[in-house]
Amino acid sequence: MGAGHTRFGVLDAGPRALLRQAVDGAFATVDHGADRAAVAEAFLATLGFGGWQIGNASAVLAEESGMPGVPTSRVENACASGGSAIRAAVRAVEHGERDLVLVAGLEKMTDEPNARRRYWLGVSGDTEWERLAGLTFAGVYGLIASRYLSEHHVGPDALAEVAVKNHENGALNPNAQFQKRITREDVRQAPRVADPLGLYDCCPVSDGAAALLIANPTIAGRFTDAPVYIDGVGAGSDRLAVQERPDLTRFGATAWAADEAFHAAGCSHRDISFLEVHDCFTIAELLALEDLGFADRGTAGAMTLEGATRRNGRLPVNPDGGLKAKGHPIGATGVSQAYEVFLQLRGEAGARQLPTPSRALAHNVGGAGATATVSIFSVG
């Protein structure tokens, strides 16, 4: 019933200011207004990048939201923290424990010195066997991409097209970190970070926050005449280390999360108007389409090259620019996806508005698939 979002990117604002902006933004979108005192619980999604406030960070959320005394928790599942926090909030509402819950996602990353940033960028993968073989997430996804391209005989253009499409969408999103279009050639020519992945295959390091207000549907009418419903949430996990999984090009966590969410929502793939998927690297968007069940194995590249996932395609994916162009402030990302869904389903997405979407799916991945969440939303 309410959703707020800061700009994503390299921002002057610190973590406290970002939280304030996002939470204030969420309250501002509540059509009939909501009293902060009515919020019964608050969840903060954050990795704690840089170590600024790893312990008890959720108390800061209460402070910056102007909700003294509200029970708070930090939810951490790496890059899937946001989706996991939404799921925790939904469970709290669903079980009748709470009528109104706040979820905020936050990460402040860009003010860390470069070396410390790279310390932190790999902390959510397997430390002993993968990171300390020389891999950050770019490297792990580089391995996965090499396998995917080889196994399915897919060319690098499929990866490049994901970046091109998401940048095109990001150019229409005033909150996006990158608001410029790029070409496949730009992607191919970019410096190699973890070949076959180059710089333009990778999401940026970003600051940002997003917030949601989630109410029990039975009282939603008090706050708005145009509520967005969360029909189902799902989650899954997998071996932390990619080397321990039998299949390198499939994220089991995503598949399990999707099964659970579709089952809870009682709908099918055909009912979904558009997707918000976790494209931390271009290859991740292709995996997501397949693991979520929207493309057969090995076909997401062709589907992307055909234009099916563009805003005017049959299944738009990441109309907000995705992590790739919008930015990826780790804890904020899953909440930001729900923010985009909120705008799109209410017809408030401005220049990037899709024609009359009725149902959306948001997919949030922790690390290289060790955790994942899927949420399905609908309107009216």
Place this chain on the structure above:
Amino acid sequence: MSVAAIELLAESSAEVAVPGRILLVGPFPSTAEANLARFFGSAIPIERSGTGSVGLTAALRTARDAPSAAGTTLLLAADVAADSPDTRSGVGPTGPDGAIAAWSASVAGVDVPPPIDPGNAHGATALFFEWHRARGREPPERWVGGWELPPSSSAASAGASRPRPTIPPGGPVSQGAYVPMPRYEENLPSRWRFAAEKCSACGALTFPERRRCRVCGRSEGLVRTYLPRDGGLVVATTTIGPGGQPTEFDEQVLGGGPYEVILVELVPEVRVTLQLTDATPGSVRIGDRVRTSLRRLYPMEGEWRYGRKATRGGPG
């Protein structure tokens, strides 16, 4: 008993005994004898057998023909040129950078032990350090001069020496990925010998060892087994360029440029992530075979951690 000493050391088990005699081949510093005595906690007869391939051959003969009355002979060789006759004949240390090697010859005098993994000159430090710890003792409080060897002239002339970053005193300490020594040691059998667990209930292999079957979840009936170290199949590759590396590998990228990390299938469905060494990044492809060898991995707590890396080639 022709098990290479390096393997005994890598095993980190109590069955490793103090050797009855030590033979040194190569330009070990003058502090070596004192350090070895400190390390093993007792005075062990130590003989120097010259340098290079000549010294190596002499030491091998000594080990074979004049077995130590007091038990195992530990042979330590360092800085033996890669192109030495012994290397070519497959009995000496291999590797392009004049490697450190260590192996034992038994009292029975098995002719020639198999060639063992080349590491590098710094390997001696770690191996003795680990051996010491495996026997439940704290390492000596103070090292005399250290174990480090002078740079290998033969390797330099062969043009095969890679830049070897040095660890500045007290750092770097990772803040984002930290593996304290006890946790590193806990995994050494998997790290060094590819020890895995076979589940007697469902038959699945779990690697690295986790004390719980990764497929059926049972924690009983797990039997240790060793995965092959002499060859594996490349199933995925990536070349890490500047900026793609974790901070622990900054010096490696600055000193040596991009590096290759590959996922190697040791047996079906059991994989390990390894850096490729002694080869140009990008020079192995999915479907190639690689060997593995014990190398320096990354610095932490002011020391080098050791484990396996991949080298090109391997049995069909």
